[in-house]
Amino acid sequence: MATPVVTKTAWKLQEIVAHASNVSSLVLGKASGRLLATGGDDCRVNLWSINKPNCIMSLTGHTSPVESVRLNTPEELIVAGSQSGSIRVWDLEAAKILRTLMGHKANICSLDFHPYGEFVASGSQDTNIKLWDIRRKGCVFRYRGHSQAVRCLRFSPDGKWLASAADDHTVKLWDLTAGKMMSEFPGHTGPVNVVEFHPNEYLLASGSSDRTIRFWDLEKFQVVSCIEGEPGPVMSVLFNPDGCCLYSGCQDSLRVYGWEPERCFDVVLVNWGKVADLAICNDQLIGVAFSQSNVSSYVVDLTRVTRTGTVAPDPVQDHRPLAQPPPNPSAPLRRIYERPSTTCSKPQRVKQNSESERRSPSSEDDRDERESRAEIQNAEDYNEIFQPKNSISRTPPRRSEPFPAPPEDGELGEPGFPKVSDLEVLPRPPVVASTPAPKAEPAIIPATRNEPIGLKASDFLPAVKIPQQAELVDEDAMSQIRKGHDTMCVVLTSRHKNLDTVRAVWTTGDIKTSVDSAVAINDLSVVVDLLNIVNQKASLWKLDLCTTVLPQIEKLLQSKYESYVQTGCTSLKLILQRFLPLITDMLAAPPSVGVDISREERLHKCRLCYKQLKSISGLVKSKSGLSGRHGSTFRELHLLMASLD
Structure with a gap:
């Protein structure tokens, strides 16, 4: 055929x-x-x-x-x-x-x-x-x-x-x-x-x-x-x-x-x-x-x-x-x-x-x-x-030829298994004379496409250096892929078990208990996954949930993974927008006359959240000087937290 x-x-x-x-x-x-x-x-x-x-x-x-x-x-x-x-x-x-x-x-x-x-x-x-x-x-x-x-x-x-x-x-x-x-x-x-x-x-x-x-x-x-x-x-x-x-x-x-x-x-x-x-x-x-x-x-x-x-x-x-x-x-x-x-x-x-x-x-x-x-x-x-430019108006751009397609083995639009050549580590393009040499890698590890919200496969795979001229064969490529396979299976099995534990609590409809269980597991990737869900619906957030999440946000903001930092920033921004006015108003209000148990409980939660936010504010301020989109996000958070002072 x-x-x-x-x-x-x-x-x-x-x-x-x-x-x-x-x-x-x-x-x-x-x-x-x-x-x-x-x-x-x-x-x-x-x-x-x-x-x-x-x-x-x-x-x-x-x-x-x-x-x-x-x-x-x-x-x-x-x-x-x-x-x-x-x-x-x-x-x-x-x-x-x-x-x-x-x-x-x-x-x-x-x-x-x-x-x-x-x-x-x-x-x-x-x-x-x-x-x-x-x-x-x-x-x-x-x-x-x-x-x-x-x-x-x-x-x-x-x-x-x-x-x-x-x-x-x-x-x-x-x-x-x-x-x-x-x-x-x-x-x-x-x-x-x-x-x-x-x-x-x-x-x-x-x-x-x-x-x-x-x-x-x-x-x-x-x-x-x-x-x-x-x-x-x-x-x-x-x-x-x-x-x-x-x-x-x-x-x-x-x-x-x-x-x-x-x-x-x-x-x-x-x-x-x-x-x-x-x-x-x-x-x-x-x-x-x-x-x-x-x-x-x-x-x-x-x-x-x-x-x-x-x-x-x-x-x-x-x-x-x-x-x-x-x-x-x-x-x-x-x-x-x-x-x-x-x-x-x-x-x-x-x-x-x-x-x-x-x-x-x-x-x-x-x-x-x-x-x-x-x-x-x-x-x-x-x-x-x-150039050139005539005296009346700019000369219309000349008709350019379409970009030619590469040879068949360079096809990107075809579904199917990756080719062996796709597994090669390609050399970085040379820096042109007019462009200074690239700086060192940033402290925060950027999120890459197809990356899980939590753990990354690259965290468990050994770095592989391949000579630029050497052509990989199927056996070598498979050997390199298998090196981290057992470790990755152990990690994913453990994470799946932890997520099942949280999911069992989630089905009861108690969001606070679900977050508490995720925190108790002591797996930050599970906390990130759960927060990414809760962040989608602001109505799920309550004051007592903030008291549990804020210490975790402080950990996320100090993470080396960009996806963790992004999730932490999103949750913190949501808390500041929804609850900071309530917290500051409660703390500034005069003491109530008589016994009001519900008010005392709310006041206790506000004090706890205020203390946690004050702890985070120093971290946000220190990171607001970063360049790029990270700095922009932290500067916005710093402005939102100004009322804490």
């Missing part, structure tokens, strides 16, 4: 060392799909051409880690926001700093360029959204309404609206010229990480950590449909250029969705882990992901992906019911955006919503701009991408 020819659907394109320290943000240019910008804990912004090994340009000036970057539509300007709240705009064609914008009081979490006018929107952990006129360094509007960090901002295709997504579980739509909120879209039960406008119709998509994607009608201001059961938190979505479908970058897969009714057209397996951004070029979807100082790029051939019509089989066996497509999917079901033929006019200033006065350039800003530089690292690539 003849072996069928396998044609590639998805493959890894490249892996580069992008920064001297951890990468904290990255974005693809949406017009070309070929330009990549990365921000790092080394306070730099680096520009790359996809599938080329060398950095094109390195932008300096920020004095704290760069946490958000965004390219404008023509890919000639870039804006970057830092952990300190400062924003810098660079002109890539002129290779120079253009503006420094100051005004936010905390981390810049999200940025977007207006599609026509010279405006930038910024969202921060300080919960504010600001609209900046980058021609005059001025803040035009400040939009207030979110109660937690603003994670994503997007301008509508016609430039009249701004959509925002935040950790407070809401999506909001703002009218730019009126300077006020048009509508709020509730419904998500977790932080909303991304929003995206349909390229043509009045439709908005939002993705959340609650593992759902919701579609919103912008004429009726109501939900159209909801995609449930995503493999993990939704971090990146992208509409097809013609608007026929939505792509979702899931954990190790690309999913293709329709929304009226909700349905899954196709699922493509791609080994990209947690993809951070998506772009489309030449009927190819480009996805980029980062881990520590490395950035990887992947390609999905969209000509081999089902984007409309009959639902394709799901290779990962997603058994949720899929509805049939509408009778005429090509016909628009709602209003179409009207795009202006020229740049839009400057938004009107509204006194009650605008900044009190326009900021004038200060000597401090001038100094910042003198110290900010755009260093061209690779003149040949720079000239190819950003």
Whole structure:
């Protein structure tokens, strides 16, 4: 029987060392799909051409880690926001700093360029959204309404609206010229990480950590449909250029969705882990992901992906019911955006919503701009991408060729057993001359994809060093895998027994006793697993539960495992938001007259929680100086704990 020819659907394109320290943000240019910008804990912004090994340009000036970057539509300007709240705009064609914008009081979490006018929107952990006129360094509007960090901002295709997504579980739509909120879209039960406008119709998509994607009608201001059961938190979505479908970058897969009714057209397996951004070029979807100082790029051939019509089989066996497509999917079901033929006019200033006065350039800003530089690292690539430029407008980008697929043994989209070559330890890509050598590993061990919430297999497997040129054979590979097998079986058997013990108590409905039993077992991984469940439903938390959990949180915050630290931070934040006002009010209240047993018990629990929180506050304060997302989380907790002092 003849072996069928396998044609590639998805493959890894490249892996580069992008920064001297951890990468904290990255974005693809949406017009070309070929330009990549990365921000790092080394306070730099680096520009790359996809599938080329060398950095094109390195932008300096920020004095704290760069946490958000965004390219404008023509890919000639870039804006970057830092952990300190400062924003810098660079002109890539002129290779120079253009503006420094100051005004936010905390981390810049999200940025977007207006599609026509010279405006930038910024969202921060300080919960504010600001609209900046980058021609005059001025803040035009400040939009207030979110109660937690603003994670994503997007301008509508016609430039009249701004959509925002935040950790407070809401999506909001703002009218730019009126300077006020048009509508709020509730419904998500977790932080909303991304929003995206349909390229043509009045439709908005939002993705959340609650593992759902919701579609919103912008004429009726109501939900159209909801995609449930995503493999993990939704971090990146992208509409097809013609608007026929939505792509979702899931954990190790690309999913293709329709929304009226909700349905899954196709699922493509791609080994990209947690993809951070998506772009489309030449009927190819480009996805980029980062881990520590490395950035990887992947390609999905969209000509081999089902984007409309009959639902394709799901290779990962997603058994949720899929509805049939509408009778005429090509016909628009709602209003179409009207795009202006020229740049839009400057938004009107509204006194009650605008900044009190326009900021004038200060000597401090001038100094910042003198110290900010755009260093061209690779003149040949720079000239190819950003030059020449005619006197009227930027020359349209030349038509680039699709990225070629690698040989058949490099296929990423095919299910089945891993190949022996997949078990090789690949050499780290060489550091380009323009990039300093990577620093030592961080003290906190980063969470990797497919990692259990508790214990990790790598903790029990011996480190294996394989010569780069030596080819593994099946026997050697199996021998290395078996080395830690017995140890892992013992650990997992013990953990399974402990979880069964906790589960037996859990079925009685007594949450406090369940947590007590997990603590008594003295296995921190079981506590982590249980807290990850309890954290999903805030109503399960009671004051007496806090007294049991707080000592465990202190242990988690000192763990070397990132997943433990994240769980501890989530639980602590929930306790502070729900119970700290009660605790401080109880302790500040005058003594009661007479005997009130229930009040005395509650007062005793408050005193105990206060003592435990005071013990934790020193640890939180010491870790608030960390860089990257760990520092951001601990700084937020430190602010929440300010009332303890």
